[in-house]
Amino acid sequence: MSLDTRPAAAKRRTAADGRPAPIGPWRHRLYRLDLKASPFLYIAPFFALFAAFGLFPLAFTAWVSMHDWSLLSDERAFVGVENYTALLSDPYFWNALANTVSILALSTAPQLLAALLLAHLLTMRLRGQTFFRMGMLLPNVASVVAVAVIFSQLFGRDFGLVNWVLESLGAGRIDWQTGRASSHVAIAVMVAWKWTGYNALIYLAAMQAVPREIYESAHLDGASRLQQLFRITVPMIRPTIVFTVIVSTIYGLQIFAEPQLFGGAGPNGVTGGSSRQFQTLTLYLYEHAFNRGFEFGYASAVAWTMFAVIVLVALLNYLFIRRIRSAS
Amino acid sequence: MTTAPTAEAAPQRPRPAPVSARKRRAYLRLMRNRPGRLAYLTLVAVLFFSAFPLYYSVVVASRDNSALGQIPPPLLPGANLVANVERVFTTVPFDAALINSVTVSVAITASVVFFSTLAGFAFAKLRFTAARVLLVAVVATMMVPVQLGVIPLYMLMIELEWTDTLWAVIAPGLVNAFGVFFMTQYLRGALPGELIEAARVDGASTFRIFWQVVMPAARPAAVVLGVLTFLTAWNDYFWPLIVLSSPEHYTVQVALSTLAGGYVTDQSLVLTGTVLATLPLLAVFALLGKYMISGIMQGAVKG
Numbered sequence: 022m023s024l025d026t027r028p029a030a031a032k033r034r035t036a037a038d039g040r041p042a043p044i045g046p047w048r049h050r051l052y053r054l055d056l057k058a059s060p061f062l063y064i065a066p067f068f069a070l071f072a073a074f075g076l077f078p079l080a081f082t083a084w085v086s087m088h089d090w091s092l093l094s095d096e097r098a099f100v101g102v103e104n105y106t107a108l109l110s111d112p113y114f115w116n117a118l119a120n121t122v123s124i125l126a127l128s129t130a131p132q133l134l135a136a137l138l139l140a141h142l143l144t145m146r147l148r149g150q151t152f153f154r155m156g157m158l159l160p161n162v163a164s165v166v167a168v169a170v171i172f173s174q175l176f177g178r179d180f181g182l183v184n185w186v187l188e189s190l191g192a193g194r195i196d197w198q199t200g201r202a203s204s205h206v207a208i209a210v211m212v213a214w215k216w217t218g219y220n221a222l223i224y225l226a227a228m229q230a231v232p233r234e235i236y237e238s239a240h241l242d243g244a245s246r247l248q249q250l251f252r253i254t255v256p257m258i259r260p261t262i263v264f265t266v267i268v269s270t271i272y273g274l275q276i277f278a279e280p281q282l283f284g285g286a287g288p289n290g291v292t293g294g295s296s297r298q299f300q301t302l303t304l305y306l307y308e309h310a311f312n313r314g315f316e317f318g319y320a321s322a323v324a325w326t327m328f329a330v331i332v333l334v335a336l337l338n339y340l341f342i343r344r345i346r347s348a349s
Numbered sequence: 350m351t352t353a354p355t356a357e358a359a360p361q362r363p364r365p366a367p368v369s370a371r372k373r374r375a376y377l378r379l380m381r382n383r384p385g386r387l388a389y390l391t392l393v394a395v396l397f398f399s400a401f402p403l404y405y406s407v408v409v410a411s412r413d414n415s416a417l418g419q420i421p422p423p424l425l426p427g428a429n430l431v432a433n434v435e436r437v438f439t440t441v442p443f444d445a446a447l448i449n450s451v452t453v454s455v456a457i458t459a460s461v462v463f464f465s466t467l468a469g470f471a472f473a474k475l476r477f478t479a480a481r482v483l484l485v486a487v488v489a490t491m492m493v494p495v496q497l498g499v500i501p502l503y504m505l506m507i508e509l510e511w512t513d514t515l516w517a518v519i520a521p522g523l524v525n526a527f528g529v530f531f532m533t534q535y536l537r538g539a540l541p542g543e544l545i546e547a548a549r550v551d552g553a554s555t556f557r558i559f560w561q562v563v564m565p566a567a568r569p570a571a572v573v574l575g576v577l578t579f580l581t582a583w584n585d586y587f588w589p590l591i592v593l594s595s596p597e598h599y600t601v602q603v604a605l606s607t608l609a610g611g612y613v614t615d616q617s618l619v620l621t622g623t624v625l626a627t628l629p630l631l632a633v634f635a636l637l638g639k640y641m642i643s644g645i646m647q648g649a650v651k652g
Contacts, residue, residue: 055554082501146384164605167623170609171402171405174406214398214402222646278606310500321501331497
């Protein structure tokens with residue numbers, strides 16, 4: 022506020038002089054400075070804060086990962102790649118990696134496919150369009166914690182609604198939490214439930230940019246609506262699909278709250294079940310960094326490895342989808 | 350609606366002469382882009398699955414635990430909600446958690462909206478060296494998984510003596526790349542360059558232009574960005590869980606997780622907490638949901 026009163030005061034002074042103020046060298050220099058420096062001043066808060074609380078910690082993780090660094094001791098010996106070799110020979114790490122990839126695949130693929138179909142329906146001129154769109158987005162409003170808590174109840178072994186439905190359909194009860202595959206399915210359902218509508222809206226936005234005439238001529242050629250979706254819409258919104266695949270993958274590789282709360286009581290949350298059947302990479306990181314021993318060096322090696330995996334997966338996604346594009 | 354045209358198309362191919370009434374209807378529907386009955390049925394089913402888990406949490410929250418063991422399980426709300434709410438407030442300092450969450454979310458939202466508008470204005474309307482490169486840098490940072498920097502971030506908070514305070518939760522959320530990008534895109538289209546030139550000719554400083562011209566013009570996008578940011582801040586869990594250690598400093602999500610993480614899980618208690626944590630969001634959503642939708646869709650087209 023203090024800044025914007027000054028030019029007003031300056032203007033008043035020149036007006037009192039009664040002649041059109043000749044721009045003095047001092048004011049001119051101030052004007053030039055304002056013009057030159059302002060943009061940098063305005064973007065500076067973003068870059069400064071992002072660097073301090075985002076980029077620097079991430080980069081510094083690499084440095085910490087090369088030390089025997091614990092919160093409980095002041096000695097921080099440089100150990101080179103020792104943390105990484107220890108990590109790569111820990112079966113629990115590979116277990117967590119496998120679980121993460123499995124949950125990721127189980128949640129992302131059906132979720133994005135469903136989102137595509139939903140978006141396809143939403144492109145039509147529906148009655149109550151806003152109502153349907155809001156309903157679709159409703160799950161996204163709930164927090165991951167809320168989602169995990171609610172679905173842990175639904176997937177409960179004894180009193181869960183899902184098992185009750187299964188039983189009344191004549192199928193047996195499933196102990197969702199104990200089995201590896203079943204726990205992965207339950208967690209994937211949580212993720213998909215929260216994000217399908219959100220992705221559908223993103224696809225819808227992209228689909229609305231596709232000109233209608235293409236569909237009309239496709240219809241005259243006898244293409245069904247489903248064929249239109251996969252032969253016309255999907256190729257035309259491919260950049261958006263690439264975007265959602267990459268974003269979902271980055272999100273999926275960092276899943277934490279769902280398995281942690283699905284594990285529920287006490288230590289089972291951190292280990293992702295009693296036999297680590299659904300411990301994800303972020304849970305593994307959390308276990309080492311904040312749950313026992315505060316092994317910051319080792320946990321940083323986990324974080325940096327995850328970073329590498331994320332970059333790799335994003336790159337593979339990108340290349341894979343580009344290949345499809347050039348092939349078709 | 351997907352099967353009708355194909356089923357008709359197959360036998361039609363050899364003799365294309367008489368167009369059936371059914372096929373013509375399908376054609377007209379497509380021209381007007383009207384959905385069939387199956388489309389509505391599918392969407393209603395999807396709405397059911399979207400809303401049911403939330404509804405069911407209210408059912409569980411309004412009953413006592415013994416009711417959950419019944420067969421068939423209860424599907425209608427009971428009369429125990431008030432008693433359960435009282436139990437939540439006596440089990441964990443949930444009132445403090447609500448206040449903490451409001452504080453954190455409001456602070457983060459105000460900051461993100463302000464700094465994003467400021468930077469968005471610079472990127473959209475001001476000319477400066479390396480503007481393009483810097484904007485590309487902003488977009489690139491949207492993809493960076495900063496969550497993986499938690500360990501040094503935690504050490505930083507120890508250095509600043511901010512651990513177990515709300516500052517530690519607020520600071521990393523003060524800016525985000527999405528906000529800057531979103532505002533840049535919006536202001537590029539919504540703010541006529543002549544308006545800024547005219548203000549300059551009148552002798553307004555850049556900051557005065559920002560305050561009196563850009564801020565009012567940015568209001569629609571600020572609402573959208575504000576809603577999205579508020580939701581994200583309210584729902585944040587991983588970092589607050591790490592950095593907050595005393596129950597009176599917990600945010601709602603962390604308090605909720607301690608309810609759920611007890612050795613004996615009291616389902617109706619936990620789900621009552623969930624309902625309490627979600628209710629404010631549903632209110633925001635009911636009021637401002639359509640802005641959220643337009644925000645997500647705008648971000649998608651341009652992103």
